[in-house]
Amino acid sequence: MNTVISFIIIFGALVFFHELGHFVFAKRSGILVREFAIGFGPKIFSYSKNETTYTIRLLPIGGFVRMAGEDPEMAEIKPGYRVALLLDEEEVVQKLILNGKDRYPNARNIEVESADLEHDLFIKGYEEGEDEQLQTFAISREALIVEDQVETQIAPWNRQFASKKLSARAMTIFAGPMMNFILAIVVFTIISVIQGVPVEEPILGVISPDGAAEQSGLKQNDAVLSIDGAEVSSFMDITEIVRAHPQEELVFTVDRDGQTMDIAVTPEKFVAEEEGGEDFGLIGVHAPLDKSFMKVATSGFKETYHWTIEIFRLLGKLVTGQFSIDMLSGPVGIYKSTEVVAQAGILYLMKWTGLLSINLGIMNLLPIPALDGGRLLFFGVEALRGKPIDRHKEGVVHFIGFALLMILMIVVTWNDIQQFFIH
Incomplete structure (x- = not known):
């Protein structure tokens, strides 16, 4: 039950902030927003205020902002009526x-x-x-x-989406993914405020009780100079060396209060959970945490930038064939991952939310018809041509794109079902 609640809250937040971006910039541009919807399918809640109907729909797998002029306006009132x-x-x-x-x-x-x-x-x-x-x-x-x-x-013409300047239309569409990146920045910043920002320097933070580090005599705030004679320059270097040498004695050369000393440590062996994964070593040491204002204030931007680059790197592998479609996850896969993350605690769940928000923002910016990126691509063509593309032709392209996306979603979801419930 906790997983269901967590999934609904996380997915609802991602969709809400995405659509909120479209909504706010549409309003700022003077566009009549007919509906702000979370979910698809039949309405389960509806409330109207200031020209807009706010709805929650049955299927929590997305949302939309319906702006005047995007769909055919009301039935024509013809002569003789x-x-x-x-x-x-x-x-x-x-x-x-x-x-x-x-x-x-x-x-x-x-x-x-x-x-x-x-x-x-x-x-x-x-x-x-x-x-x-x-x-x-x-x-x-x-x-x-x-x-x-x-x-x-x-909807008088000047209240319709198509009547606005190209820049206003483009910003209204771009604002959805933009809000997903802003949400990620805010979430990562809140995490940093709560727990601090991991320090990159090779300094030991909290030492876990009864771990290999404590038993060997390593202490918090020890500065690691080298391990087995190999110089280390970051805490990540320490982590990589320790993980690669389970049950092998390592000599840590550390600086403690100005004194240099050598301490022998044997990492404990942990068995990889994933099939085919390699066993790894741990000594029970955490990275030191910095709660200074500047570190916390910039951490959200740095973390969002880091994961944005990582996601683009994975997309590059998908394009080059190094990353198969079987490795993609749909709603079922995200649900199962949320179940695992939820068991680790609220901070991990928050970080998962930030990662999903970045992922949603990037996916929507891809130049694929029916997505925000596809619409921005059409705006780019319009800017080059000096006039808009025929709305009917653009609509056909977006419809085909939407159909292909639905087919991809069905394939990915079926793969998830086979992986988690059949095999």
């Missing part, structure tokens, strides 16, 4: 009722001759009655269209 109009005191249309007119006894019924809901904002038609005079009514910029008892706000 009969609609009802609710007007304010100044005879400005506040609601256009397409059906269910009997629910609005005070509405004015007209047969439409022409209408413009995007640019000039008017509707012209013959009002039902004795004279049936042709009248023109101005439409409010916040007017609602009512169809099947569902109210949808109209």
Whole structure:
């Protein structure tokens, strides 16, 4: 149960901050945001405020921000249609009722001759009655269209996504992945505030009770100069040498309070958990931790940069064939990994969240149709051409990309199921 809760919280946070980036920059650009959704499928919660409907949906595997103009706008009101109009005191249309007119006894019924809901904002038609005079009514910029008892706000052209400058559109799309990197920076910084930042220098931190280091006489704050005569320059050097020599005596040359001394240590042998993995040595020493303001303040950026480079390195291996598709993980694999990490404690779970957030940000920036990176690629082409690509053609490309991504997701998920539940 703890794993389920952890998975929902982590995945929900990643999706929330990603979509929040799109949402905030869309609002700043003046785009009408129709819906902010976490999850896909049927709605299980819905709340409307300030033009936007906030929803939580059944399947917690993603989310979306639905902006005006991205999908086809409301059904056209064509000549010959009969609609009802609710007007304010100044005879400005506040609601256009397409059906269910009997629910609005005070509405004015007209047969439409022409209408413009995007640019000039008017509707012209013959009002039902004795004279049936042709009248023109101005439409409010916040007017609602009512169809099947569902109210949808109209979107004048300057409130639609496509009406904005290229830079504003690009920033609105880029803001999603950007927020994932910001979330990772914040999470890694919080971890550093709680536990400190590991020091890179070859200095010993906390010594584990009854470990090989304590038994041999090594002490906290000892500065390691060399191991078996090989000079060490970082704590990582110490770790690598110790891991490579289980149950082999190593001579540590250390500086303790200005005095140099040699101490023999025999790392304990630990058996690798993964199949085919090599056994490794441990002596029970932790890296020293620094809680100074500058170290903590910069740690989140450094850690995010480090893992970003690592993920790109793995992507490079995938492209060159050194990293197979069987090694990718879908929701099932992430769930199982979350289960393992959750058992290690809250700090490890936080670090896992940061890693997943970076991964989500990078994946969304890849120039693949249907992803944010694919859309940014189209914006780049638009900048070079000086005009946008035909929306229908772009939509077809994104649809094909989405279909291929769904196929990949199914393959990866099936591999996860076979690995964790069948074999």
